[in-house]
Amino acid sequence: MYSDGKIIFENSYTYPDLYLLDKQLSGSDGLAVCNYLKTNEQTKEIPVVMMSAYPNVEELALNAGADGFIEKPFAVQSFLKAIQMHLQKQMAE
Helix, strand or coil, rough: CCCCCCHHHHHCCCCCCCCCEEHHHHHHEHHHHHHHHHCCCCCCCCCCCCCCECCCCCHHHHHCCEEEECCCCCCCCHHHHHHHHHHHHHHHC
C-alpha cells in the first residue's frame, strides 16, 4: 500500500494482482496513475479499480483505463464483491 503514485512511476515495486486507486493521491492524480498503468507494457493487463467521493469521476476513471469504479461512501460488502469479481476475472484470463 502506497500513499502516492511516485513509486508506480518509478516501477520499483512488486506488481500486485490488482490495483486499487483513489482519485485523490498525495503528489499525483489517481487518473494519471491509472492511465500510466494501463499504457505500461508490464502492468496493462493488471486490473485497476478506482474509487472516489468526487462527483462525476466514474466516467473519467473508465476513460483513463480503469477496469472498475467504486463510489465513496460504499458498503464494505459491495467493496469486497467488486474486488473479488475483478480478481476472479483476472485469474480466469
